[in-house]
Every structure is written in structure tokens, then in C-alpha cells.
Amino acid sequence: MVSLELHFNMSNMNSSSIKNVNINVKPTISPLISYSSLFWVDHVTQAPSNEKMMKAVQFVMYEKLLFWLEVMSLTGHVHEVYLILKRAVTWKVCLQVISL
Numbered sequence: 001m002v003s004l005e006l007h008f009n010m011s012n013m014n015s016s017s018i019k020n021v022n023i024n025v026k027p028t029i030s031p032l033i034s035y036s037s038l039f040w041v042d043h044v045t046q047a048p049s050n051e052k053m054m055k056a057v058q059f060v061m062y063e064k065l066l067f068w069l070e071v072m073s074l075t076g077h078v079h080e081v082y083l084i085l086k087r088a089v090t091w092k093v094c095l096q097v098i099s100l
Contacts, residue, residue: 029071037071038080041087049091057088 044057060068072078 029075033071034075037068037075038077038084041084041091045087045091054092057092061088 040060044053047053069078069081072081
């Protein structure tokens with residue numbers, strides 16, 4: 001998720017192709033980005049927690065959030081965004097409590 005593959009206009013759509021989203025989108029989003037967009041929180045919450053991991057998550061949330069939302073929407077997983085973000089927030093809160 002931190003890679004350059006997650007960027008503005010992931011599907012390279014112009015305004016005239018919005019009507020044909022299902023036809024044009026899926027081939028332009030790589031399987032790696034599709035997978036990591038859907039399952040990043042699973043990996044983060046299971047990995048050993050450290051400062052580097054926290055900074056990576058912060059970078060994605062501050063710099064790549066809209067691009068991630070675009071991928072989730074275009075791949076038909078926008079309904080899962082809330083639960084993923086809720087798990088990420090819970091993970092961060094747990095980390096802060098543990099470090100106290």
C-alpha cells in the first residue's frame with residue numbers, strides 16, 4: 001500500500017468512461033493492489049507492532065487514503081471500508097495503551 005502503485009486515478013479513467021466503469025476498470029488495477037487494499041489491515045494487526053509499522057500506516061492514511069478508497073470502490077469493496085478503518089483505529093488505540 002505504501003508503493004507508488006497506489007496513485008491518483010488508479011483506473012486511468014477519463015470523464016467519458018465513467019458510464020462504463022465495470023468494463024474499463026478491473027484490468028487496470030493490479031492484483032497486488034487489489035489484494036493489499038482489501039487485506040492490509042489483516043497483515044498490520046497480525047505483524048509485530050513497531051514504530052516503522054506505525055509510520056507506514058500513518059503514511060497510507062494521510063497520503064494514500066483517497067487512492068485506497070478509489071480502489072475499494074472500483075473493485076466493489078467499498079462496503080468493507082468502514083470495518084477496515086475501524087480495525088485500524090482499534091489497532092492504533094491498542095498500541096498506544098500498550099506503550100503507556
